[in-house]
Amino acid sequence: MITHDLVILGAGPAGMAAAATALKHDITPVIIDEQPAAGGQIYRALERTPLRGRHILDEEYWSGESLINGLADQRIDYRPATMVWQLTRQREVGLLHDDKVEMIRARHIILATGAMERPMPIPGWTLPGVMTAGSGQILLKSSGVVPQAPVVLAGCGPLLLLLAVQYLRAGVEVAAILDTTPRNRYCAALKYVPGALRNASTLLKGVGLLRELRRAGVRHIRDVSALRAEGSGQLERVLWKQQGDDQWQTLETPTLLLHQGVIPNTQITRAVDCHHEWDEQQLAWRPCLDEWLNTDIQGLAVAGDGGGIVGAKAAAMQGQLAGLGAALALGKLTLANSTERAQSIRKALARDTAIRPFLDVLYRPAKQWRLPDDDTLACRCEEVTGGEIRRMAKMGCRGPNQTKSFTRCGMGPCQGRMCGITVSELLADANQQSVEETGYYRLRPPFKPITLGQLAKAAEEG
Amino acid sequence: MPRRVVVVGAGFHGCSAALRLSNQGYEVTVIDKAYAGRHASGVNAGGVRRLGRHPAEIPLAIAAWERWLNMTSIVGDDCGFRPVGQIKVAENDNDMATLIERECQVRNLGFCHETLLSRDELYKRLPALASHCPGGLACDGDGYANPYRTVTAWRREAERQGACFREGIEITALEPKSNGWQLSSGGERFDADLLVNCAGAWAGEFCKWLGEPVPLTAEAPMLMITERLSPFLGTVVGATSRPLSFKQFENGTVLIGGGVRGVVDLARHVAETRLGGLAENADTVVSLFPFMKEARIMRTWAGVEAVMRDHIPVIGLSSQHDNVIHAFGFSAHGYQLGPITGEIVADLAMEREPKLPITPFSIQRFQTPCPKQDEFTYAN
Numbered sequence: 001m002i003t004h005d006l007v008i009l010g011a012g013p014a015g016m017a018a019a020a021t022a023l024k025h026d027i028t029p030v031i032i033d034e035q036p037a038a039g040g041q042i043y044r045a046l047e048r049t050p051l052r053g054r055h056i057l058d059e060e061y062w063s064g065e066s067l068i069n070g071l072a073d074q075r076i077d078y079r080p081a082t083m084v085w086q087l088t089r090q091r092e093v094g095l096l097h098d099d100k101v102e103m104i105r106a107r108h109i110i111l112a113t114g115a116m117e118r119p120m121p122i123p124g125w126t127l128p129g130v131m132t133a134g135s136g137q138i139l140l141k142s143s144g145v146v147p148q149a150p151v152v153l154a155g156c157g158p159l160l161l162l163l164a165v166q167y168l169r170a171g172v173e174v175a176a177i178l179d180t181t182p183r184n185r186y187c188a189a190l191k192y193v194p195g196a197l198r199n200a201s202t203l204l205k206g207v208g209l210l211r212e213l214r215r216a217g218v219r220h221i222r223d224v225s226a227l228r229a230e231g232s233g234q235l236e237r238v239l240w241k242q243q244g245d246d247q248w249q250t251l252e253t254p255t256l257l258l259h260q261g262v263i264p265n266t267q268i269t270r271a272v273d274c275h276h277e278w279d280e281q282q283l284a285w286r287p288c289l290d291e292w293l294n295t296d297i298q299g300l301a302v303a304g305d306g307g308g309i310v311g312a313k314a315a316a317m318q319g320q321l322a323g324l325g326a327a328l329a330l331g332k333l334t335l336a337n338s339t340e341r342a343q344s345i346r347k348a349l350a351r352d353t354a355i356r357p358f359l360d361v362l363y364r365p366a367k368q369w370r371l372p373d374d375d376t377l378a379c380r381c382e383e384v385t386g387g388e389i390r391r392m393a394k395m396g397c398r399g400p401n402q403t404k405s406f407t408r409c410g411m412g413p414c415q416g417r418m419c420g421i422t423v424s425e426l427l428a429d430a431n432q433q434s435v436e437e438t439g440y441y442r443l444r445p446p447f448k449p450i451t452l453g454q455l456a457k458a459a460e461e462g
Numbered sequence: 463m464p465r466r467v468v469v470v471g472a473g474f475h476g477c478s479a480a481l482r483l484s485n486q487g488y489e490v491t492v493i494d495k496a497y498a499g500r501h502a503s504g505v506n507a508g509g510v511r512r513l514g515r516h517p518a519e520i521p522l523a524i525a526a527w528e529r530w531l532n533m534t535s536i537v538g539d540d541c542g543f544r545p546v547g548q549i550k551v552a553e554n555d556n557d558m559a560t561l562i563e564r565e566c567q568v569r570n571l572g573f574c575h576e577t578l579l580s581r582d583e584l585y586k587r588l589p590a591l592a593s594h595c596p597g598g599l600a601c602d603g604d605g606y607a608n609p610y611r612t613v614t615a616w617r618r619e620a621e622r623q624g625a626c627f628r629e630g631i632e633i634t635a636l637e638p639k640s641n642g643w644q645l646s647s648g649g650e651r652f653d654a655d656l657l658v659n660c661a662g663a664w665a666g667e668f669c670k671w672l673g674e675p676v677p678l679t680a681e682a683p684m685l686m687i688t689e690r691l692s693p694f695l696g697t698v699v700g701a702t703s704r705p706l707s708f709k710q711f712e713n714g715t716v717l718i719g720g721g722v723r724g725v726v727d728l729a730r731h732v733a734e735t736r737l738g739g740l741a742e743n744a745d746t747v748v749s750l751f752p753f754m755k756e757a758r759i760m761r762t763w764a765g766v767e768a769v770m771r772d773h774i775p776v777i778g779l780s781s782q783h784d785n786v787i788h789a790f791g792f793s794a795h796g797y798q799l800g801p802i803t804g805e806i807v808a809d810l811a812m813e814r815e816p817k818l819p820i821t822p823f824s825i826q827r828f829q830t831p832c833p834k835q836d837e838f839t840y841a842n
Contacts, residue, residue, distance in 0.1 A: 453755035
């Protein structure tokens, strides 16, 4: 097994920036990415997107170019289209590329595995025609594909508004935005505006998006408090209620895009059993990190949204920070040197993330979007409903590993990625205990399925 | 007669002891450092097997099997038991010779639950098997069950009989006290007239405290499970000279295990899987069922098991104290025996002669020169 100084998992903004920083300090990193092209979700398919009109995707998207170009440096061992299916606490990484299994070892690892969308388990969310705003955007960026119009977007968060605008620019009819941000939330978020002003450009960008939607005359329905998708075999209509109104309203649509913000993708940090905490402000789990973004496992750091949602720009800054951390850990920099170099990055990072409290409060997803009702699926793979999880809680299941053993909830092909947070929150709610006490799935390799044949081949090759 | 019993360890054996002791009117507290069924009992391969047992275990396994058939009447749940049969496959003539010898040995001991399969009989039962296997050894009526569901059913029945379960409590000290014991966990104290050691991989620590150390190692048998496949396998299949146990559940997923070991981290109370061992296991599976090559592995895991030097458990009274009973060290094949452990422990508590022969399992065997280890594989 070959040992490398630094292995970075993920070629999004954090991973790419970490690689560039490491290189500056005489470390030749290996950077592993599951996608065929670098950029992560935010700069996805930037080099090959068929959307030639640069105005559809915005400036921020195209700003990823310089980071991506940095990966072309010959000293970087960049491995696209490579899946990571195992990571051990001894920093051995199991890879799969072109049907071939390989194990490598690292002295230092930076996980830059980013975020995933928070599941939004409303009635009917599993109907064909209902998808997440994130997947809608992936289709748009990577293949210029737009869903069947008119589309309805429902939920809250910056991505939802951004996607609505991108659709408009691409000429897709947006029938309505069903905004689930409660009215009183604007007041609650108000006190965070002064802080957020430190990152005025992002704030202005948001205001700009709203203005663009209004000018285009998109129906923006606010204060949505209940939502369901209906149809036989596939989505036909969306129904909603507004706060204070008991009437269901209806809109016929073939496409519904749901979004309740993003959460850290903790699949790998969980699998190696890093210490995690429940972030009550972001309503999500995140690994506990020190000032160099190191986890409690020797030689394992996390940069970017995987350690707590910060956004793409801040993720790149964290990547630089983790790159310095790697240089420090590998003896390429002294503590004094790395601390000095980190200073300006930390300052910029504080400025950029100053907007987070405002966004977290404004777009904090309400309970009804996080906890499915009794008849709605929580685990799509094994078809386990919210009601079944509540029944398990009554039977004495305190945590998700117990419901897993009973119902197979979280044991399907997605390995609990989709339902993990939902089940933790459901059990906490049903048992009247904190999410922290309830805990999370014990995750097991492989992170992504590999075949027995691929694994057997690894045995032959030793 | 002692009244207050503390059972340390809420695995299957601890729950079984708690049920039978409560049933006899004892005041039972079960203490577990994590939760019921957290380790070996809850995450094992679920094999319910008499096939291939150590000769000393055969009477116990047969008695336990009768309990498995009546599981619903004992704990109100069949625990997912499916008596689909188990078959050990010979991969070559050497294997076949081993199986023939084994069958003869068991028959000479007066048991008839294991039967040899000719090549034709083998392929009639396992049509998907690769064509190179000369025969096998079968045990009809064996099968598999759902481990975590089993522990939970036994725990709940024990609770109905009056046992009290205290989870998340790690015993940090043990002191003798006027004809009994006091156990401490942080500030909390538990008094017991009788102590039952069902602490599995952590039982060795208690034995040290009790002044009767045992050669116990914590091991982590690894398991992996595939995506759902079309039904192709009814019975549980094992290999003869390579570690393998293989079964397809009703939902189509295939569980692969059989003894390849992962890494135990006792300080963190967890077991981790190891690529090398899993790859070896995958290789065995693919050579026996070539079409499985394309099957995707969904998950791998490992459970922490207590393995004794001679691969059979410790069941019986302490050699040092007359108010301690041991039932641990089932060496990665204790799941099937769970139902009778409680009965034996209750007999010992009541100072009755156990109905089953347990002399070979005495802790005293480690205080005399160690017996020669048997060559045959006894893994689940």
